[in-house]
Amino acid sequence: MTDSSDLPGVVERFLRYVRIDTQSDADSKTTPSTEKQKDLSRLLADELRALGLADAEMDEHGYVYATLPSTLTAGEASASPTVALVAHVDTAPGEPGGPVVPVIHRGYDGSVIALPGKPTVTLDPARSPALLDHIGHDLISSDGTTLLGSDDKAGVAVIMQLAEDLLADVALPRPPIRICFTVDEEIGRGVDKLDLERLGADVAYTIDGSGTGTLSFETFNAAEAVIEVTGVNVHPGYAKDVMANAVTTLAGILSRLPGSEAPETTAGREGYWCPMEFEGTISTAKAKMILRDFTWDGLTRRKRVVESLVDAARLEHPRTKIELTITDQYKNMRTYIEEKDLRAVSFALEAAKEMGIEIEVELVRGGTDGSRMSEMGLPTPNVFNGGHDYHSRFEWNTVQNLELSLKYVKRLVRYWAAHGRDPVS
Numbered sequence: 001m002t003d004s005s006d007l008p009g010v011v012e013r014f015l016r017y018v019r020i021d022t023q024s025d026a027d028s029k030t031t032p033s034t035e036k037q038k039d040l041s042r043l044l045a046d047e048l049r050a051l052g053l054a055d056a057e058m059d060e061h062g063y064v065y066a067t068l069p070s071t072l073t074a075g076e077a078s079a080s081p082t083v084a085l086v087a088h089v090d091t092a093p094g095e096p097g098g099p100v101v102p103v104i105h106r107g108y109d110g111s112v113i114a115l116p117g118k119p120t121v122t123l124d125p126a127r128s129p130a131l132l133d134h135i136g137h138d139l140i141s142s143d144g145t146t147l148l149g150s151d152d153k154a155g156v157a158v159i160m161q162l163a164e165d166l167l168a169d170v171a172l173p174r175p176p177i178r179i180c181f182t183v184d185e186e187i188g189r190g191v192d193k194l195d196l197e198r199l200g201a202d203v204a205y206t207i208d209g210s211g212t213g214t215l216s217f218e219t220f221n222a223a224e225a226v227i228e229v230t231g232v233n234v235h236p237g238y239a240k241d242v243m244a245n246a247v248t249t250l251a252g253i254l255s256r257l258p259g260s261e262a263p264e265t266t267a268g269r270e271g272y273w274c275p276m277e278f279e280g281t282i283s284t285a286k287a288k289m290i291l292r293d294f295t296w297d298g299l300t301r302r303k304r305v306v307e308s309l310v311d312a313a314r315l316e317h318p319r320t321k322i323e324l325t326i327t328d329q330y331k332n333m334r335t336y337i338e339e340k341d342l343r344a345v346s347f348a349l350e351a352a353k354e355m356g357i358e359i360e361v362e363l364v365r366g367g368t369d370g371s372r373m374s375e376m377g378l379p380t381p382n383v384f385n386g387g388h389d390y391h392s393r394f395e396w397n398t399v400q401n402l403e404l405s406l407k408y409v410k411r412l413v414r415y416w417a418a419h420g421r422d423p424v425s
Ligand SMILES: [Zn+2]
Pocket: 088, 151, 152, 185, 208
């Protein structure tokens, strides 16, 4: 079904890598969470060495590190920031992870496509309107029985092909580049065993964003609030003017949170309050909620609102005791990037502009590996790898999107070679 002889290198790599099952497992305590992730990591390290990246190596946790040396003069290279390119080898749990049988649908015409291995799984513009922006593209999906794993084998294939292409093109200026493949990103542990010192980069990009032309470098600011209420429990038959009900007191506080600012009613730049847990009896009740906002002032306001609701409840229910604890969880990664080197973002925008790509800045309504890396001191925006509908069996990418992502990342490293040594304004 798939004749790959005429396909570009990045696509040929992608089709090979997705066939290797690398699904991670949140229930496992080991790193990597599944040993099979090393099957791909080992292959990537071998292929990098075969290309000529002599120091390419997989560590005991399944992370791969390699250096693509600069083509600048020695003096220029030592003055240039080192750029790391990062992708994760694992695929998401939740849907079957393999064996993946990739299928190419040439010259997409905008219709509904039933996938051959399970015809009830379809690529349908009604559910995925982005398909209509890809008419004429050569779509790539699974056969419908598994995930495709474009998240993030697209990023892996882009980085591998970039290494091959740049090595063959010594005339093209490039800064010192570090390549890194991580494990267990999908279960939130991608950074746990990442050795930033070994990575030795000044700026990094994860090639893990969906769509094309997307760039993300902003996450929520996050805090958690815990409210604990102590009531007075007596027999309900003799309770008048004595009982103080912790459950109703706490429920009253939560019911006053504005329903229009909840996860299910907000999008984009809007923040929210979200009660996550509630347990209680008449004598004690406890609730946990999370507060999210893209601005620090906004998060502060959300904390004040919770405090004032608690204060009002104290007046209304003087026989209960109410305790409130608010803890900060994480900060918008933009804050860390701004503190360290905002060029991580501005160069990504400039490189896109040079190519005539319209960048759409995507806000991440949660944490990412890049946000943790940024917090640890390595500014790490996320750039696009062309894929869509991640974590589902109707996940897809296209031959043309993979090529565009590769072209963009090449332009981005070239931009660092040209401007990375400029004085920072
Ligand atoms: Zn991913």
